[in-house]
Amino acid sequence: MKKTIPTIVMAVLCLSFGTYGQDKRTSPNPLKVGELIPAELLNKTLDLVDHKGKRNEIKLADANDKLIILDFWASWCGPCLESLKKLEVLHKQFKEELLIMPSTYQGADTASKSLLKNGITMSSVMGKSNEFMKQYFPHRFVPHQVWIKDGRVKGITAHYATNEANIRAAIAGEPIKIKTKEDIANYSRITPLTVYAHQKGVKVNTQLTVSPYIEGLGSNSGRYSLDSTHTVYYYNHPVISMYADALDMNFNRIILAMKNAQQYTDLNIEPENRQFNFQLLIQQDSKQNMTNQILKTLDWSFHLKGLLCKRKVDCYVIKKGEHKTQAVTTISGNKQVIKMPVFLKLLNMSQIWSADQPIFLNESGFNGDITFDKPLNNLKKNIPVLEKTLSAVGLKLEKVTRELEMYVLTDAE
Incomplete structure (x- = not known):
């Protein structure tokens, strides 16, 4: 790509x-x-x-x-x-x-x-x-x-x-207040602007670096701030992962509507052909402004267009059941107990984007302990087992269609 x-x-x-x-x-x-x-x-x-x-x-x-x-x-x-x-x-x-x-x-x-x-x-x-x-x-x-x-x-x-x-x-021989012009003697149009900014002690307000995959750089991402300067970076990352991080959104809330979405998600494509580097240095006064700037810059850099909008999607809703059942029979012999909010977060979380990732919602009002057999991915892929896990604490699972806020990515015009 x-x-x-x-x-x-x-x-x-x-x-x-x-x-x-x-x-x-x-x-x-x-x-x-x-x-x-x-x-x-x-x-x-x-x-x-x-x-x-x-x-x-x-x-x-x-x-x-x-x-x-x-x-x-x-x-x-x-x-x-x-x-x-x-x-x-x-x-x-x-x-x-x-x-x-x-x-x-x-x-x-x-x-x-x-x-x-x-x-x-x-x-x-x-x-x-x-x-x-x-x-x-x-x-x-x-x-x-x-x-x-x-x-x-x-x-x-x-x-x-x-x-x-x-x-x-x-x-008249009076003092004149004019600023001395001092040209950069070694100026070259192919030298990065930041070199001259640092040379003159000028603070860089915005700096963008985008490149293809760089061998040996590893795969890292993060943010840091120095004074009022904020930097976000993604090294050797899939483009969709950059959007998900910038939005602080799970992959199952991102819809890919590009003509050739496969080039962004196919794991059979070598990393050097589907992963990129992105570093943005900006001056922003709020987290929301920074997020908006990152998203706009991602759109511009990768010729995409992202939009947060309501879409009708299939999802699984956790609701109150009629009664509790017996504890789930251990599958792996490796049980884990976590609170419902964390359990729900893990159900919706994934490491990569895929088209078949279900969305889970909790409308039960229950925030207590959930006991389940690790790994959690077994539950996401096996809905009957997940239903039994939930029924142990008096909950049930229903598949419904809901209008939810989704982030839709399309090709830029």
Whole structure:
């Protein structure tokens, strides 16, 4: 039974495909907030291109008396283009005191066409000049902005903090409250997200791992909590067993209505083809919310749909009889005495799902001792012997049809 797990990734920052750093033997040290801009960067001639394709040059030193905002961008990055449009307005508003300097790793032709298409009249640094600056301000995601004032790095941020209030404060030499953007240098899309969360000290709210059978892992299940984080796990378990545990429900209350239910229950199928691993880490404030989340995630993971509903089913009801009979003749010579509630629970319990598991109900009001011959499975499979066991304490067994709450599993649409 092959299952696939879709993965959805959404981002508001774009991965930059430019070179991340250079040869360690020749690269300058990346600059941090508060550090001075070195002369080699201040006086470096940078290549520019505008929306008309016109080429030009500039040095950061030429605008050392202004607030400079370097804005690393790319033509394919939606947030970058929206940021450029916002910067265009701010650039015109503060043109005497502010220099916005877009910068892209892309070539002159691509950069120029993108500027023209998006109505951006500011010239952009491009190509090799961008890569030179990126040595001092390495990043993996764009937009990536660097604020420079009086020859010193005032801020390294994403585009969110670039607004009129912060620009006015920076121009006036006042402190600015902008969050420093720190990209994960070793980012890889194939690395599990949890690695980066732990690296940054971020608490994981939800984490799901589903896999086929893993040899050597054993068959285990359980739940544990750390602070407000709850984890449920099923290792090398049948899918139906996962549902039964999540519901805290016996197998005889689960109806399988899938087209190919046999693939979930046939014990002749090798374990590696019918058992799976499931681990869910979630933040929930109540047991019911957690149960609902587990069930929804099981549905999604195994392409099923579960529904708790009323169904008319055949069952055996324990009722008061007319009189007590003689004790049951010992079959195995190994008697056991337990209370009725436990006896009923064991009657309904089973280790695996099967279609012929009867449902037992107690409507007798009797909660006293039941004496029976072990193993109990003999009674579940031999109704006449069970009837004799019950009659010894004045009870009888009737087979009836009742409308009971059942959990029905079907294929997802």
